[in-house]
Every structure is written in structure tokens, then in C-alpha cells.
Amino acid sequence: MAEVTLSNVRKSYGAVDIIHGIDLGISDGEFVVLVGPSGCGKSTLLRMVAGLETISGGEVRIGPRVVNDLDPKDRDIAMVFQNYALYPHMTVATNMGFSLEHRGGSKAEIAERVKWAADILGLAPLLDRYPRQLSGGQRQRVAMGRAIVRNPQVFLFDEPLSNLDAKLRVVMRGEIKSLHQRLKTTTIYVTHDQVEAMTMADKIVVLNGGRVEQIGAPLELYDRPANQFVAGFIGSPSMNFLNGTITAEGFAAPGIVLPLPAAAQVHTGRKAVYGIRPEHFALDENGVPAEIILVEPMGSETQVTMKLGETLATGVFRERVSLSPGATIRVRPDLDNVHLFAADGGQRLN
Amino acid sequence: MKAEFSPRRRVFLYGLLCVLLIPFVFPTWWMVTSSVKPISDIFAFPPQLVPERYDWTTYSKVFELQPFVKQYWNSAYIAALVTVGTMIVSSMAGYAFARIRFPFANAIFMVVLLGLLIPSEVTIVPLFQMFLKAGMVNTHWPLILVPIFGAPSVFATFVMRQFFIALPAELEEAARVDGLGRFKIFRKIALPLARPALASVAIFTFLHSWNLYLEPIVFLSSADKFTLPQALTQYTDAYGGPMWNIQLAAATLTALPVLIVFIIAQKQFVEGLAHTGLKG
């Protein structure tokens, strides 16, 4: 297996820069998720590692080798594509063994490898079928089988679950994760879905506009987002933001003053953004007033859209309280989970 | 405009279709039946829709008067070579134009497309001179080389390009990751998937070559080199008038095999020619 190192990697089409110098170290056996909104460059970055896009600047290493000028086939990587890219004219077994055929494996060797991979993924009964005879989840599994059969140094996944329905996505998420725990192969996984990123990754790389916003473990990103972009991107429903000023009395937002953690006092007088996740509001008699706009009961929890002063905010409450639009409730932000960001640039303050 | 019809409307529609069918089907019927009528009956009045007397000697005369077997073979092998050659040339070029990035690709494609705009009649005079200089007049080379490499194959290239453009890029990328080079991607991935398009190309190329008339009569001058369309018109009497029943027998022998293949594989023919569509 291998580590993957990106140093100052750039990509430009003509005068347009798509990737602006990315540094990233991935250690052996790590599961790294590249996440970001569409157009952030995450797929391009993955394809540069794969060798499907040329590298305009910087260096990509797989293990000790610089692979910038190597063909995909010489990089010892395997890739799972968004639409699976199964060869429609070949059976499952041929699809899975195809790459080995071109690496000079003997027939028996290939059959053994294919069987090994098929057993892991529960594909053994499907080996003689054609891709069109398979369900979406099965195709997904064949695509994974095709990747693991070669025992490559690195797995690359390009939004592999985006074509599955919500239920199957959860199942396959689990399967990919347990496959990784079993094989311990270095994996780079691209998704736009932050839930996938949170649940699967050892390490998340949040990309935006071709730049890295933050690199860290899932909970690190959730607990201490480095900036307002990451704060808003990670977590669902997403974090509430209120614009205002830090004062001695608290955070003065339009029409309301919110309580601040004590440590925030060093920034008194500064314009800032107050961030609080929906799940970090508690119902409390002594809290701040909030007018209820919309109530959405989910069963396990209740999502409430409310007005904090003049700003709309979302709250999520586990308690079953009867709330109705127009009423005013009192809520208390959990001070340990209040995030403050600079009003200009959005960098974290506390 | 699909809707269920009342019985009266349905009868009307079937009737209309049958009447319209006459000029499409009757000539073929007339060709086959007249070819076995004795010469005295072919212009009989009233017209005999079914032959009253049969004269099968017309068919033996077809073979006696001209080297018809040789001519049949000429048409068949030329059409087969042209079909296979065109499939190779056009699938390669179509693939490159659709899939490979190389310098001047668009400019070269425009030049190639010029072939679509130039009826072969425009270039027949210089082509004749070129093949004359090369000593290839009254050989089959012009009928083989020009369709495979020249203007007629441009249309096939265009059809193949349209097909390859629609092929998902991911398949090729997967093949690259799996260790295939350009040529292997073409041969193992792209070409096997292009079978429907190749079938269309094969059908219209074969028909085109099988029907070619101007080129054979320009390039070929001896009877044993003739192709079928040219041979058909050669069954004439001493005054140059057509020997109708023999011409019709030869025409039947020319048309019927293709017609039978068509009836068997009509779905592939119709759909193949529909989606490439454009030449007859």
C-alpha cells in the first residue's frame, strides 16, 4: 500500500485556474474524502491523481514515485466511476478480470483473483451476468470488485453513490467502509454529500473554488470549523449565522442580543458572524425570545424555523413540545458550541 | 395523434394503405412473374397478373448470353470488399474525430466533410484520367478504392463519429485505468459497442456499392468485368431493343437475394437506415 502526497498541485485550462496549489498528505491506509460544492475542483483533483487529467504544476506522489507523467495504468491505482463505467459487452467476471488480462496474469490467476473479489462483495452468483441485468446496487458492487481485484495501492472513488436511491446509498456507504476496514487500502473518495464525508472519512478535505478550506477529522470539522464556509457546509441542517457586533453585553444582532462565551470578550467591539448549529439550541425559560415561523415534526425530533430578532434561524429539538406558528418561545444557545467568525473573510475567531 | 379507431375508420385506413402499396409492391411482383412468361405473353392483353404459361428458358438464356455468374461474382465481391473496407476506415476515422484530441482535428474534419458536398459525378472525369494513368481502367480497382477511401465513406465516418461521441467517456477512462492503450481501447471497448452503428454502415455501404451504375459504365468496358446493374442493361436484341423477359429474369436474380435478406432482417435494415438515414 502507499501514501499519497500532493504538493502545490495546480490545474489550469488556458488562463483559467481550476486548482490553485493544493498540498495534501495522505498516509498509508487512510480513507480521505474530498468534499465541496459542485465546481469546487474535487473531481478534477481526483482525476489528476488518477492520471486522467494532466497536472499543470506541482507534484503528485504515490508511494515514493512522482507520477505526474505516468499513464493511469502505470500508477497502480483503481478507480470507481460515478456511472460505474462497466463494460456493457462483458460479463461481470470479464469486467472484473479485464485489467488483469492486460497485466499478463495467467487465466487461473485471474480466475482466482476474480473469485476472491466476488466472494468479498457477494457477487459470486452474478459472475456470468451482463451489467444490464444487474440492479443499481449490484452494478456498484461490480465496479468496486473491478477495483479491488487488482489489489492496487490506491482506490479512487468519484461520487460512486450519487446514482443510487437514498436507502441503498446508506447500505453501500456501510459496505465501502467495511471493505476499507478489511483491505486497509489507501482511499481517496470524492463526494458532494457532507453526510457521506462525515460517516466514511478518516480525514475530510473541504474544497471550495479550487482551494482547500480545511483538512481534518470529521468531528474536528464539525466541532471547530476553521471558517464560515466549512461551518456552513458541514452539518445538516446547516449552521445558523447571524451578523452583528461583539459587545460587553453579548452579541448584538439586529433586534436581539445573544449570549456569548466569556472568552469572546477579547474581541469586544468587533463586527463578526455568530454561528450556532440548530441542535445547539435548548428550550429554556431564561433564554432569548424567538418567534415561531414554521414547525416540521420529524418524529424523532422537531425542526423549527424561528425568528431571532430579525434573522431567520433553524432549531432542532429532541423534546416533543407542542409549538405553533406565531407563538414565541424562549431558547438558549449552548455557549460551548457558539462559533464566531470574522465579518470579513470568515475566519474563525474563538 | 394515436387514438383508437372506429371499425369503419379502420377499414378505411387499411384500404388506403393497400391502394398506396400498389406502386411499391406491384413492380416487384410484375418483375418476377413476367420473367417466367414466354415472350409472347409478356405484353398480353389483358395483363396476366399470374402467368398462364411458364417459360423457364429465360433463366438459362440469362447465363448463356452473358458471363452472368462472373458478373454476379464481380458485384458480390466488390460490394463485400467495399463494405468491410468502409467499416474499417470509417470506424477508425470516426473514432479519432469523436474521441482523440489531436492538432487540427476540427479543420481536418471540415475538409473530410467536404466529401459529403461533392457528388461523385463532379469528380468522375479526373478520376477516370487518374485511373487511366495508373492503368486501372477496365479493372475493378476504381470501384473498390474510391468508395472505401473517397467521398462515399465520408458519410460512414460521419455516422460512426456521431455514435462514438455518444459513448460515455467514463468507459474509456476505466479502460485507461485498467491498462489499455489507445488502440486497445478502440478495439476492445469502442468497436464492440459500436455494433449497431457498424451494422447500419454495412447495410447502406453494401446497397450503395450493389447499386452503383455510373462508375461501372465509365470505368469498365469488357463484359466479364461488368457488375450486375451494368450487365442488366446489356440484354438487348440486334436492334438495341431490350429483351424484356431476359432482362427481367436477370433483374429478378439481382434483386431477389437482397430482398429476401431484407425481409428476414427487416428490423435491422429499417432501423439501421433510419438512424443513419440518408443514402439510398
Place this chain on the structure above:
Amino acid sequence: MAVVPQTARPEGRSSSSFWTVARRDSLAGFLFIAPQLIGITLFVLIPLCLVFWYSLHEWNVLANTFSYTGATNYQMLLEDPNLPSVLGATAVFSAGLVIFNLSLALLLAVLLNQKLAGITIFRTLFFSPVVVSLVAWTIVWGFLLQKNGGINGVLLVFGIEGPNWLREPVTAMISVIVVQVFKNVGLNMILFLAALQGVPNELYEAARIDGAPRFKQFRRITLPLISPTILLTSIITIVGSLQVFAQIAVLTQGGPGLTTTVLVYYLYQQAFQFHFFGYGSTLSIMLFAIVVVLTFAQWQMRKRIVFYES
């Protein structure tokens, strides 16, 4: 962790600096198009230049003369007493062919688009002349159109004395048009049928709810939506009509008089029967110019008449 059967690792081949992926792809691209490109150069581009070069020469093969005469052939073209009737015949033939072909193709396509049992049998039969050898088809029609042939025989059964179709100016032209239309209308029919089937059914349902009668549905919905196909087929049919040769050669040999001598047939006669290669080349240039102008004009029209591009 499972015991993983090992496979050979690829060597870390450091690719030579010159043969980058892009360069190798360029080479592959050129190799792939080479046969076609060489063929086009040899059999289209060079002949096209030659035909222009020849057109500037007086060249009679029989007399073995080849001399540069500049624009003389073009002068001759303008003064050719036959040219007006040749161009007239070409125009009448093309216009008649296109109008008759497209309207019949559309009619057949609409009929075949109905929900009727056995409709594919009709489709097959209407299409069948397309695969019948062109010359064979023409010979049968020539036979049917004789003065004492099948068509006049049938007419006579009803007491009508038919004309000598191929020997009278007007009927000869009609005959060659009709024979050609029945031969190839199946192709356009199939293209129209595909286009008709591409019109979403909801549009017709909506129109029915809006109370539009059938012919209005056809005029206001069907025709606009299939207009790209109409344009495409008309271009193909017009360009194809300019190339019609075998039918004329077999049926009428351009006669009676010059009434069915279309440009291609005239070109063939001048070059290969009378051996005026120089003048034949000039006619070729004119044919090429006509095709280019017509194609260009029709593409321009696309912007005006096509309502909807799929």
C-alpha cells in the same frame, strides 16, 4: 485482514519526456484518420482541383488535343444552346422529386404512425423498393411504362388509352420522377416516422383538451415539431436528386429531345460519349457550385423555418 493473493506491481516506468500522453494521443489520432485523409486527398481534393484545371482547357480525347483556353469553356457554357433546357429539366426534375417525395413520405409516415394491427408489415413493404437493385427497379418500370406495357394494359381494361409514357415530353418527365420517388421514398418515410414518434403524446392530449381538431393538431403541433427532419430530408433529397443518373440512362436516355436530360446526364454525355473532357469538367464545376449553393441556402433557411431543434 484477509490473505490477499499478490499481483505483480507495474514497474515504475518513467515515461520518456518526449512521448507524453498528449503526444502519443496526437500520433494515434493521425494514424486513425490517415486512411480516410489520404483517400480524401487522393479521390476528392486532387480530383476537385483537377476538374477545375481541366475546365480551363480544350480537351478532346479522340482528337488528342489538350490546350489551355482560359475561360473559353465557361464562355461556351453561357452560350450553350442546350444549357437552358438542361437546367430547366434539372430544376423541374429536382423540384418535382422533392415535392412529391416529401409529401408522399409524410403521408405514409402519418398513416404508419397509427395504431393498427400489422402496421409493421406495411412499413416493410413500403420500404422494400429501397433495397431492390436500382437498375432492376428501373428496368421493371421501363417495362411497365412501355406503350403496350402493364400500366397501359390496366388502363385499357378500364377503357382508357394510355400515352406512350417514356416517349412524350411531359409524361417522360413525370415517369422518371415517379419511378425515383417510389424507389426511395421509404427512407424519408422512416425518418419522418421516427420524428413523429418523437413528438410527445401529452402535446396531442393537451391540444385535444384545448379543443383543437385533428388537422389543426397536425398543422400547429406536428409540422412545427418535425420541421428539423423536414429540412434535413429536403436537403438530402435535393442533393440526391441532382445525382440521378441510372434512371435517366435506362428509362429515357435523356429524351425525348432534351426533356429529361438533367445536368448529370448531360455531363456524362459530353465527357464520356462525346469525349469533351474539358467541357465536361466545366459542367462538373457548375454541378458542384449548384450543390454548394443549395446546401448553404438550406442551412440558412434552417434559422427561419425550423421552430424547434431537438
